[in-house]
Amino acid sequence: MTRKKHLIIGAGSAGLSAAEEIRRINTEDEIKIVSAEDFDPYSPTVLPYLLSGKIKEASLAMRKKDYFDKLNVTFVKDKEVTRILPETRNVVYKDGERERYDDLLLAAGAESSWPEIKGLDKSRCQGFHTVSDSRQLLNQLHDKNDVAILGAGLVAIEVAIGLIERGYRVKLIVRSRILRVYLDEDADSIMKGILTSNGINLLYRRGIEEVKQSGGEVQMTFLDGEPLTAAVLLVCSGVKARTEFLSGSGIKVNRGIVVDRKMQTNINGIYAAGDIAEAPDFFAGDYGMNQRSEAAMDGGRIAGSNMAGVPVDYEGWISSNVFHVFGNTSFTAGLAMATGDDYEILAGKDVEKAHYKKLVFKDNKLVGAMLLNVEVDPGVFLYLMRRKVDVGECKKQLFEKPQEISRWLMLLTEEKQGASIQG
């Protein structure tokens, strides 16, 4: 049997999980992972904790020191791919070197996306997606106190929390709503209270017009609302797939690299997974970006299996997020924002206790959940969605007692499969 060479670009969740899956199936093939960054594999998820001081840079690594040796995988860092030549199955590195592959996984992830604003460039302002970003930010903050964050998505808020915990003053510049993807208006109003009472200053401004730097301060003017100044401006207005190096390769890119159910691109033998890939979603098969660790891990595993010659189909991603903020817990999954006649929605809130509960059903299946300070096991809720567990008889009970009833439904489904998970 000939040994295949699997080349993986990117050492994040998707790349590692693909390598693990290939090795699980095949002990002989050569696996090589190259990373453009000069760090051992880490996850951007932990970077905000670097700001808060909860972890140190030395312990950023996502895997143990002997991980690659044990897995028999070659890992090369600081090796950037600049071109791909599918015709000859070669990649070209920045240093001019070429390397041949039998199959290729594109898992290079995403990078901060910058809105086009006059005066906004990297010399004045700061993005936040890599270790270098967080290093640079910590340097900038050295003798300053006052940070403005442009954006109100997950990263923006996690960074804000990290900074608050370190004692910085934080202004969050919000265009419309905080965590717009994960919270509806009712949940948003509760979350706003939680953030402001913990010291995050929420400033609603539309249309940032210009950014200027003078006297060690950043000044911002807006189309609508008072101007603002801050010592440091951090841009957290989302990420985009890192696809520049693909130009001229013929690989189809939309918002991300478009992949089929096997996580394969339009070119045979080239796969993509993680933040870089645009894949079908679980419920409708609609194409979209899901830049969360879970989707990266699952997509990487599916790609790895197909690369190793065991065909598996990707079920699709489910948007999900669990979020711990100042002692509060927010969990959103699936089609939590769905509206319309196809969906049955149960919702209720208790503003004083900062509780919010919303469940979305379709055809007697749970398809969405938005829970604020409601104790549940997030994974069990996702289980009910993924396994399409029929909850027709007990929607109300699930809404009343989400934790007990979801656990019961999961245990019952496992039991019905014959092999009790506990046995």
Add this chain to the structure above:
Amino acid sequence: MPNAYNTIKAEFNACPPECRLCEEACAKEKGHKIINQARIKPVHARAVKFHGTMSCVQCGQPRCQQICPAGAIEKNTEDGIVRIDEVQCVGCGLCTVACPYGGVYFDNESQKSFKCDQCNGDPKCVQACPYQVLSYIDNKPVLSFLKEDMLAPGVTACRGCPSELYLRLTLRILGKNTILFSTPGCACGWMHGVYPNAATRLARVHCLFDNVAATMTGSSLYYRSIGKDVNIVSFCGDGSTVDIGFQALSGAAERNEKIIYIVYDNEGYMNTGDQRSGATPYLARTTTTPVGIGRRGKEQGSKYVPLLMLFHGISYVATANIAYPLDFVRKLTKAMHTKDGMSYLHLYSPCPTGWGAPEDSSIAICKLAVETNHFPLWEADHGRVEINHEVANPKSLKEYIELMDKYKHITPEEMDELQKRVNSRYEMIRNLAQRNEPCRV
């Protein structure tokens, strides 16, 4: 070879309402004042009358470990326990999203995730459970005496057929020192292999239906005469056991020959296309007991040979079922060590092809067969009968027959009759088990 790990087993829906003893013991052991921080969760869903427990199942490929962005979760390959390094954990909570089985929890106070570590081999929850809902199963002894696999990979049995599991496990317990006897039947299609390949790596004797027990008798005598202790083992279907070969079997049993007679019972002649056998249950549809005008499936009940073997006075009789592999392994071991006479093992082996059941349902059917008392697990060691898996609240037979097509035609009245027969057979066995005296003939 993969390791076998110890496991905490929880019976399904078997807790007393509102009991929290396991949770309290866990919280105490882990030094938590708040009971919520226990690593095992009683699940009392009153609205649906469910009372059970839930905890980490220590997965083989833990998703929590794979997703952890801080490298804080690791499955120890020695003891199989998945542990969280509290120092490394950043408290992002991704593991609670990744785990589908509710095995990882988040502590708002310390901002860390936590989970069960089986108290490093001495689980306090199990000790605290007086109702035997929780048990700690030591898997090491099982694997340590599993012998070399004598069955080829890639056997050609029908999809979903458990007979391969039965034979593979049988040979891994009995080992090389075994001669295998078979008769025509569906399993001989794969257990002999397809020319020019052999499917087993030991001596096999293929017999006729009606003389397998006699041939085994002769072989057993021969080996004893030359002073060799060899396992003389059959792997035959129910047709050759309860019908065609019964005369020879009955003779060998009466003489209490030193043989191990194993039958895999799929309740019919499946090799030739699902004809009824003496083991086919009452009302079951087969090609020779069809359902149509005036015909309602099999008109007679099934011949229950395990009890007939007991009444022949042989040394060891047992029923076994692959959904309870530990019980099966124990019984095989006992048969192997029964040196003073015959052992008879009756294995329940669903046939998805013939019964009209989904190919992935065999184990579920096996389990329900026990939980409904359709196929009770019992053994008789020198006449002393013991029920091995007493079911506290037997499930309705309806649940069982719904899993397959062969009972699809059954009316509620017929269902009641079937249930009565099942109950009656179980009562009989239970009465025997309650005797103080062993059954002698």
